Amino acid sequence: MIGLGYLGAVHAASMAKLGHDVVGVDVDASKVEALAAGKSPFFEPGLEDLLTEVGETGRLSVTTDMADVAGARVHFVCVGTPQSADGYAADLTYVDAAVSELAKHLGPDDLVVGKSTVPVGTAARLADVVAGAQPGAILAWNPEFLREGFAVKDTLHPDRIVYGVPDGERGERAAALLDEVYATPLSEGIPRIVTDYPTAELVKVAANSFLATKISFINAMAELCEVAGGDVTQLADAIGHDARIGRRFLNAGLGFGGGCLPKDIRAFMARAGELGAGDAVEFLADVDDINNRRRARMVDLATEVLGGSVEGARIAVLGAAFKPDSDDIRDSPALDVAARLGQLGARVTVTDPEAIENARRRQPQLHYEQDVEDALRDADAVLVLTEWRQFRELDPVRAGELVARRTVLDGRNALDREAWTAAGWTYRALGRR
Numbered sequence: 001m002i003g004l005g006y007l008g009a010v011h012a013a014s015m016a017k018l019g020h021d022v023v024g025v026d027v028d029a030s031k032v033e034a035l036a037a038g039k040s041p042f043f044e045p046g047l048e049d050l051l052t053e054v055g056e057t058g059r060l061s062v063t064t065d066m067a068d069v070a071g072a073r074v075h076f077v078c079v080g081t082p083q084s085a086d087g088y089a090a091d092l093t094y095v096d097a098a099v100s101e102l103a104k105h106l107g108p109d110d111l112v113v114g115k116s117t118v119p120v121g122t123a124a125r126l127a128d129v130v131a132g133a134q135p136g137a138i139l140a141w142n143p144e145f146l147r148e149g150f151a152v153k154d155t156l157h158p159d160r161i162v163y164g165v166p167d168g169e170r171g172e173r174a175a176a177l178l179d180e181v182y183a184t185p186l187s188e189g190i191p192r193i194v195t196d197y198p199t200a201e202l203v204k205v206a207a208n209s210f211l212a213t214k215i216s217f218i219n220a221m222a223e224l225c226e227v228a229g230g231d232v233t234q235l236a237d238a239i240g241h242d243a244r245i246g247r248r249f250l251n252a253g254l255g256f257g258g259g260c261l262p263k264d265i266r267a268f269m270a271r272a273g274e275l276g277a278g279d280a281v282e283f284l285a286d287v288d289d290i291n292n293r294r295r296a297r298m299v300d301l302a303t304e305v306l307g308g309s310v311e312g313a314r315i316a317v318l319g320a321a322f323k324p325d326s327d328d329i330r331d332s333p334a335l336d337v338a339a340r341l342g343q344l345g346a347r348v349t350v351t352d353p354e355a356i357e358n359a360r361r362r363q364p365q366l367h368y369e370q371d372v373e374d375a376l377r378d379a380d381a382v383l384v385l386t387e388w389r390q391f392r393e394l395d396p397v398r399a400g401e402l403v404a405r406r407t408v409l410d411g412r413n414a415l416d417r418e419a420w421t422a423a424g425w426t427y428r429a430l431g432r433r
């Protein structure tokens with residue numbers, strides 16, 4: 001397993017759980033050290049228990065030395081493909097480095113399996129690198145669809161398994177070897193789609209683009225509800241009952257963030273443009289714009305409830321992670337809004353059950369409190385920006401005793417509006433009266 005981030009660490013532990021002998025490699029010694037001690041380098045529910053479980057079997061080892069992969073037959077490439085510093089395209093530096101380093105250690109029957117999210121066309125290019133280094137070795141593309149917060153469950157019980165393989169006998173061999181790797185989930189009847197490289201690469205970005213579009217669609221409806229006096233949560237329930245639409249991923253609010261959806265739709269636009277098909281995914285620019293407008297709208301709403309200016313106001317921000325059950329702050333809508341309010345002169349105190357350390361590193365100028373009651377104390381406005389269970393279940397009566405003014409902005413439509421208004425709070429939300 002090359003790369004031990006959110007994807008690779010979970011995949012490594014999960015493959016060991018399935019009975020395979022796994023060697024995990026990462027250039028980051030601190031990650032390797034943590035995993036060697038059975039500790040997760042990041043917050044992910046269930047991962048530490050899984051590491052303890054597989055630790056006892058001795059089937060998972062971790063190293064910083066790529067040479068230790070020699071002897072493995074299947075090599076998963078799980079390194080990151082972040083957004084480039086100078087544009088929308090994916091930065092393939094880590095994938096290219098991992099594959100060219102790995103190529104030096106490949107055996108003639110080895111299978112290299114790409115899992116990273118890459119621009120379409122990358123697999124074919126990397127297949128040449130692999131074949132150039134070791135003519136017998138084969139490359140397959142096996143996109144990963146795990147969600148943070150559910151990563152262990154999604155890896156062990158995925159919705160589907162997709163292999164992109166070369167044509168002919170080499171493709172059959174690659175698929176047969178992957179069938180051995182995934183024998184347990186496949187035996188549970190999980191659908192398996194065997195296809196070519198470009199389709200496998202596109203499946204991943206198409207899925208993420210669809211999910212992002214679904215979220216921005218409902219957030220666009222929230223904009224309409226705001227001007228027309230409607231309620232987007234009821235609208236989502238009502239359209240979601242149509243099985244062709246479905247209620248999941250129709251939660252209106254601050255919009256999407258994280259290490260995947262935002263950068264994947266941008267990289268997709270960039271790649272489609274390179275291929276001369278930019279028009280086909282031009283709508284993703286709107287998806288991105290709608291998403292960003294929600295953050296601006298939240299800042300405007302805070303300004304409005306604070307009487308036209310946030311300067312000097314004490315604002316309690318509940319949530320820094322891009323979503324609950326994660327300590328990931330990459331492109332976090334919550335932290336972005338907190339930072340914008342800070343720039344406008346508000347005295348922002350952020351609390352989050354798991355993400356404070358990461359948030360402090362990114363936005364050191366904000367104030368942080370681990371305890372939600374400390375964050376609420378003397379606040380002029382409370383903003384719920386990540387829907388952690390701890391925040392959803394806050395007692396509005398107790399919270400009301402701590403703040404200076406009972407004004408709550410529900411950025412995720414996560415609170416019980418009736419309970420909060422009954423406790424004397426002015427309740428405002430995105431897309432609702």
Ligand code: UDX
Pocket residue numbers: 144145146147148149208211215248249250251252253254255256257258259260261322323
């Ligand atoms: C996503 C995909 O779901 C996953 O399949 C892929 O492998 C990686 O990218 P993840 O980034 O972990 O997973 O988070 P996800 O649960 O998809 O949420 C993404 C963002 O959308 C979060 O910021 C979340 O708060 C937001 N969201 C989600 C909404 O605003 N509304 C919704 O209805 C759902």
